[in-house]
Amino acid sequence: MSSDSHRRDLARLLEKEAALRKELYRHESDAAKAMENVRRQEGSAMRASSSSSANTYLRGAERDRQKAVAAGKKAADVGKKIANNAREIANKQRSLESAEKTDRQSAEREATKRRQMEKDHARDIARLSAPQVHYVHIRPPEPEKLRVLYLTANPTMNLRTDAEVREVQRALRGAKYRDLVDVEQRTAASFQDLLDGLNDVRPHIVHFSGHGGDEGVVFDGGYLEAPSQQEVGFDLLVKALDATDEPPRLLVLNACDTLDGASAILPAVPVVIAMSDAVLDTAAIVFAQQFYAAVASGQSVGSALKQARVRIEAAVIDKTASELPQHISRDDIDIDTLVLVRSVAEV
Template sequence: MAGRTPVVDWSGNYEENCLQLAKHLGKNKIRRILFDAIYGRVSKPRSRKQMIAATTLKSSDGQQAQNELDHLAKYGLIRQTNNEGNVFVDDGSRWLYLKDENVRAHRAQILRYANNPGEAKKVPTKRRPQGSTTVAVTRQFLKKRKHLDVLYLTANPRGDLRVEAEVNQVQQEVRGSKLRDNIDVHYRPAANLDSLIQGLNDHVPAIVHFSGHGNESGVGTDDAKSAHPAGKLVSFELLAKAIAATDTPPQIIVLNSCKSAGAKKSFFPPAKAIIAMGDSIGDLAATAFAAKFYAAIAAGQSLHSAFAQGKVAVEAVSINEADTPELLLAENANPKKIILT
C-alpha cells in the first residue's frame, strides 16, 4: 500500500504562525540582510563570517550580526546547527545557520506581514476572529442549526503515519469553531470493518472519514493485533456495502489516503459526495486539508466552500499537492447547497 510522507509538525494554525514569525522578523536592517542571505540560492549551512562576506555587512558588524542570528534562531525563523566536524566550513565558527523548510515554504507570506503590520493586524485567526462580523452564538442560534456527527476512522498498523496529529488538529479546529456545540467527532483509532459498522450503528454519522494507507482499490485497515500488527486492505466495494447497510447512511465519505479517488462512484448512492485523493499525499498536506475542511464545516460553510478551503490549506503547505484532493459528486448533487451544520 502506498504511504504518506512523515509530517513536519508545523501545519496547525498556519496563518497565526505566519503572523508570529513576521512579528519576530520585523524590519531590523541587519536581521533582514541575514534572513535574505540564508533563504537565498545557497542551500548549504553557512557561518556568520561567510554570510558577512557574502552580503553588504562589514566585519565591524560581527557582534550585531551574531545577535540577530541568535534572534532568528530563537524564534524559529532559521535553523542553527553545530559546526563540529563540518567539512564545508573550516573558519573556526562554532555555529552554522540554514533554512527552515516550513519557513521557506511560507516565506512570501511572512515577509508580506512583516512589511505590512497594519494588514497583519486585520488577519483573522482562531485566537483573534473578526469580531465585527461574527454572529452571536446563542442557544437559539444553535437550535436553528443542524447537529453533525462525524465518524473519524484511522488505521496505522505500521506506525509510519501521523494520523493522530491529523485528528488532533481537526479536534482543535472544531473546538475553536462557533458551532462547536453542534458537532461531535467520534474518533475510532486502529479501525477496521467492524469499527465502521459499529460506528454507523452507534452514531448515525453524516460524515464518515478514513485516514491511513490506501491505493486505487481500497483502504488499509488494522488487524487489531497488539503484537506484530499488520494492515488489511478492504476494497471500496466492500466499504460501500457496509455503509449502505444502515437505515440512515452518511451523506459524505472522506477518504484521506493515497490514490483513494479510485473509489470513483462506489459509494453512489446513497452518498451525495466523496472526497478522495487523486494521487499519493503527504502527512503534512493530508493534515492541513482535514483541519481546514472541518474548520469550514464547523463554521457553517457549504461542502463546496469547505472543500475549497481545504485545498487552499494544501497549497499553502505543499504547492505540488494542491490538486490532489478531489470532490466526486452524485448525480444532481450541488455542493453549494450541502450544508451540514
C-alpha cells in the same frame, strides 16, 4: 522536421565526412611523395658527374616541389570542408536531440491521455457493475449536531494520523458552531469498528485516514499480538456504508490514490471526497484541519473543500498538493449548496 529526417541528414553528413577524410589522406600522401622525390632528385643533383645531369635532376626536383605545393593546397581546402562539415554535424546533432525530446514529450502526452481514457473506462465499468443498493437522499439540515465518525488506521506506524485528529479537534474548538459538531474517533480502526460506528454514532460524515489506493483502503487487522492490516475493497466498503437505515451524507477518504475507485461508493453515499494521488502527511493534516474548520463554521462542502486547497497551497508543501483533494458526487447533488451545519435559528 521529424527526428527521422534529422537522422537521415546526420547519416549523410557523416558519410560526407568519411569521404572528405579519405580525399584529405590522398592529397597528403601525394604531397609527401612529391617532397620525397624532391629530396631524392636534389641528392642526385649533388652527386651528378656533370653540370647538365645536375640541372636535369634539379628541374625534376622543381616539378615535384610544385606537385607537392598543389597537393598541399588541395589538402588545405579539404580540411576547410571537413571543418565546415563538422559544424553542420554538431548543429544537426542538436536539432536531432531537440526533435527526439519533442517526440518523447508527445509520446508521454499520448500515454497520459491513453491512461486517463483507461481509467475513465474502468470507472464507467465499475459504476455499471456496482451492487444494487438504495440511494440516500439529502435532507435539509436539521437542528441537530453534525456527527462525524473519524476512523484512523495506521498499522505500518508511518502516518501521523494522531496529529491529524489533534489538529482537527483544535480547529473545531475555534469554529463558529463548535457546539453543533460531535467527532467520534476510532483509532487503530478495524473494519468491525466501521460497522460498530455506523450503529453507535449514526454518522452524517464518515472520515477515514490511513493508507489507500484505487482498489480500496487499509484498515487495522485488529490483532493484539502484532500489527496487522486488512485491505477492504470499494465494493465491500459500499455494502458496509449502505448496511444502515441512515447512510452517511459524506465520505472523506484522506488516503493516497483513492479518487479513481471512489465512484463505486456513490450508490450509498452521495458525496465522496478523496485524494487523486499520493499525499504527504503534512498536506493530509492541513486539508483535514481546514475542511472541518470551515464545515463547522456553516460553510458549504464546496467552500470547505476550496478553503482546504487554499490552505495547502499557502503551506507551500509542494506545487501540486493543493489539487489532490477532489470530490465526486451524484448528479443531483451540488456541493456548493450542501451545508451540513446550521444553527437552530437558521433552519
